[in-house]
Amino acid sequence: MSLSDEIAERLLTAIINGDFPAGSMLPPEGELAERYAASRLTVREAVKVLRAQNVVRIHRGRGTYVNPPDRWTALEPVIRAAAGASRSGGVVSERLIEARRMIEIGAVELAAVRRSKEDLEQLRSLLDDMRDAAAAQDTDLFVSADIAFHDCVMRAAGNAFIPLLFEPFGRLLEEGRRETSAVPAIRENAIAHHALILEALITGDARQARQAMDAHMAQTVDDLRVHVLSAPNVADPESSHGSV
Template sequence: MSRRKSLVNTVADDLFDRIVAGEFGPGDPLPSEAEIGEQFDVSRVTVREALRTLTTRGIVRVVSGIGSRVAPVEAWRSVPDALRYRAAHGDDATVSEQLISTRRLIECEAAALAAPLISDSALEDCEACITAMEDASKAADVDAFVASDLRFHSVILEASGNLFLAVLLAPLTEVLADRRTETSRVPEIQRHAIHEHRAIVAALRSRDSAASRAAMEHHLQQTLDDLRHYVLH
């Protein structure tokens, strides 16, 4: 990475951190380019590139004759950015529940589409993921548990034959990993997830779309119930 690129990222990341911390809220003006340049001891060219980076992500808007302002969070283009801001401002419970709601819209339909299409090898991959989850649970390896959990759902998305479902869920991958790591520290949640995944595989093996959709729906409802009971209280 060039020194210029590194400086641009440093300035952009720091400004975003300050936005998340509440120093600048949606609608608030950012310091002028000269002030930012002085704070970081960088050129105006570097400052402009950093602001352009934030503008591309939808976090900042440049208002003619006024300068740069923080955009409404609803206009931000990066899901992880928006979730980080919401979580930092007391919306963590709402964010977690809305994430599950979004997964329902995508993954239940993916399971229904996958049922008549999924190959034996893909079903074997799902079974292998469950076995890996069981091994990780016994070893108290949360990272390995989460990786296998995410892989399980990825196999089903791929088996659905619908490219757009996977594309829609892709921006949430990083967030999903973080949230799964948080919830998967609870042994009861791990046991529930393993049980629910086995039910999903059984439904997929039956090639029954309705049963597969229902199994995924039940799993995500169980996920929501566990989140409320063990994590959000």
């Protein structure tokens, strides 16, 4: 990584952390150069990197201004901003579920007619892992098995592009699952819905599979609102791993 790229990363981090909020003007080049112990030329190149991603915009004669994240055009900065926002509210979590719903309902419909015997065996094993983790109150194991179950469904759809759609969101998915899966009632609901999804995939009924995944996504949103967003403390006191 070049020095200008490194400065761009540090500047992006400062923007995401709120040092330079959306709509604000970045300090002059000289001040940024002093802040990051770099030359003005290096700072100028770093700002160009962020400008190419539409993180900032330049008004000649006025200065460089920070754009809101919904105008950024590069995926990595958007994901980093979303990860930061998810720690302070549930809006990002709900938006992520919306995106999952759009993709996973279609994926499970394809998986119902394309899944292999090996896919079904893996899904059964992962569902057993979820049950074992819930019984052991092991949130980490539960989250791993849950994510792996959905990943298996997407791969069973037989379309190489589908699993790749969510690959950049791995960190957000894990954080969101950890937040909700720390609640025993949510674990129970998840197991029940995953069992219905597996049943539909076993029978090869695409319509049933679609309905089962849709119901699971709806339940996930409801659980998030009832057990997490409205609760003053979502930590599971019985979990050996706690929650994030």
